[in-house]
Amino acid sequence: MKTFVYAKADTPQAAVQDSAGTATKFIAGGTNLLDLMKLQVETPDKLVDISRLDLAAIEERDDGGLTIGALVPNSDLAADHRVIAKYPVLSRSLLAGASGQLRNKATTGGNLLQRTRCYYFYDVAARCNKREPGSGCDAIGGFNRILAVLGTSDQCIATHPSDMAVAMRALDATIVTLRPDGDRRRIAIHEFYRLPGDTPHIENVLEPGELITHVELPTPPVGQQTYRKVRDRASYAFALVSVAGIVSVENGTITSAALAFGGLAHLPWRDDAVEAALIGQPPSMATFEAAADALLADAKGFGSNDFKIPLARRTLIATLRELTEA
Known part of the structure; x- marks a missing residue:
C-alpha cells in the first residue's frame, strides 16, 4: 500500500477544507476504498477520516419523506421501522447487498460511491480506461460475464455495483453535498451518475473535495x-x-x-x-x-x-x- 497522510475531521466544514486536492479521499466505513488501496487501484496522497461526524441520523421531514445522514450504516438503514414501512424497496435492496458484517460498517454515502467490480479494473496489470484513462479496455473482447449491456461505450462496459443506489433511483432520491467553498448542493440522483462515454473514470458529478452529507427521500410513493x-x-x-x-x-x-x-x-x-x-x-x-x-x-x-x-x-x-x- 502506498504511503499516505491521515487526518481526522471534526466537522463537515473541516473535512472539505482538509480535502483540497484531487489526490485526497474521504474515508468512513472503508469497505471498498481500503480494498482498492491494498491493490493500488486507489492511491490517494491523503485520507480524511469523516467517521466521527454527526451525520448518522435518520430524520422525518414535514412532507413525510426522510433525510438520511451519509454516515448511517447500511444495516441501520435497512432495519429502520420508517424505511421498512414506507420504503420497503430500499430496505430489501440493502439486505440483498454484501454480508451482515459489511452492512454494519458500510455507510449510506459510501454505498453510493463504491466502484465497479470489473475484473480488469481490479487487476493493475490489465488495461482499464476507468483506472488509467486512455490505456484501453481489456473487458471488451475479454471475459465480461458480469458487465454492462446498456449505456456502454467503446471505452468502458463496467457496471455500478450498488443495490441501494438502484432503489434510491426508483425512489427519486436527492443527494445533498457540501463543497469546499462552503456552498451546499442538492443533486437529483438521476443527475448524479455519469455514463462512461469517453471519460469512464469520471463516474459522477462530484467536484474534488465535495462531501456527501445527506440523502433525501421524497414522500413515500403509492403502490x-x-x-x-x-x-x-x-x-x-x-x-x-x-x-x-x-x-x-x-x-x-x-x-x-x-x-x-x-x-x-x-x-x-x-x-x-x-x-x-x-x-x-x-x-x-x-x-x-x-x-x-x-x-x-x-x-x-x-x-x-x-x-x-x-x-x-x-x-x-x-x-x-x-x-x-x-
Whole structure:
C-alpha cells in the first residue's frame, strides 16, 4: 500500500477544507476504498477520516419523506421501522447487498460511491480506461460475464455495483453535498451518475473535495414495492440483474410505475420508455413484454454477458407479475 497522510475531521466544514486536492479521499466505513488501496487501484496522497461526524441520523421531514445522514450504516438503514414501512424497496435492496458484517460498517454515502467490480479494473496489470484513462479496455473482447449491456461505450462496459443506489433511483432520491467553498448542493440522483462515454473514470458529478452529507427521500410513493436480485449465489454476490420496482394498479389499469435496474449499466439504470409502456395499460403479459422490449431496445452483449439480455427480460416480467399480482 502506498504511503499516505491521515487526518481526522471534526466537522463537515473541516473535512472539505482538509480535502483540497484531487489526490485526497474521504474515508468512513472503508469497505471498498481500503480494498482498492491494498491493490493500488486507489492511491490517494491523503485520507480524511469523516467517521466521527454527526451525520448518522435518520430524520422525518414535514412532507413525510426522510433525510438520511451519509454516515448511517447500511444495516441501520435497512432495519429502520420508517424505511421498512414506507420504503420497503430500499430496505430489501440493502439486505440483498454484501454480508451482515459489511452492512454494519458500510455507510449510506459510501454505498453510493463504491466502484465497479470489473475484473480488469481490479487487476493493475490489465488495461482499464476507468483506472488509467486512455490505456484501453481489456473487458471488451475479454471475459465480461458480469458487465454492462446498456449505456456502454467503446471505452468502458463496467457496471455500478450498488443495490441501494438502484432503489434510491426508483425512489427519486436527492443527494445533498457540501463543497469546499462552503456552498451546499442538492443533486437529483438521476443527475448524479455519469455514463462512461469517453471519460469512464469520471463516474459522477462530484467536484474534488465535495462531501456527501445527506440523502433525501421524497414522500413515500403509492403502490407496491419490491426489489428482485438475480446473482450467482444466495448471498455476498453482486447482481447480474436487479430490479427495484414500484407499481400502482387501480381498476385493472397500471396508474404509476417506477423501475430501476442494476447489473446492466455503468449507473443505476432507469428508462422513461419502460414506464410509459406500462402506465395506462392492463397488467398483462403483453404489457410486460412491451416494457421489456422498451428496456432492451438498445441492449448490446459483448460475448460472455450476452445471457444478461434474456435474463433481464425474464427478471423484469417476474418483478411486474409480483407487483401487479398478474
